[in-house]
């Protein structure tokens with residue numbers, strides 16, 4: 001399966017809400033297989049479809065990055081049903097390479113999503129998995145972790161990113 005090109009901030013597709021997946025057909029199955037391959041190659045624990053330039057509401061998450069096959073989750077049309085608690089941890093993003101920042105997230109979430117077989121599931125998660133799900137669902141809503149920072153911290157980080165882009169440090173694939 002081919003590795004797809006990861007879209008970097010500030011590409012507008014990252015800042016637009018994605019569209020629901022209507023039907024799980026071969027194009028969706030191919031997209032998911034490519035996204036898994038792309039996430040593993042990066043490497044990253046999760047990837048949203050709009051990060052490879054496809055504006056559809058689907059994401060893949062694997063905290064083991066390919067080491068433990070049972071950890072792979074494909075979330076199609078995911079939706080948060082309930083969230084609890086708060087955790088603050090350093091967070092990065094494949095679309096904002098080379099930067100991280102402490103981001104507050106719920107420590108526990110309950111979501112529902114469709115899998116590749118078209119079955120709707122409820123998934124309860126905490127800790128890192130809850131963080132990864134919230135990060136990816138933000139992508140699908142057209143938001144990056146930058147938007148979760150205070151405006152002062154966001155502006156400061158954006159300036160550093162703009163400088164890195166201008167100076168060509170932001171390696172383009």
Ligand SMILES: [Zn+2]
Pocket residue numbers: 092093094095135139
């Ligand atoms: Zn991300």
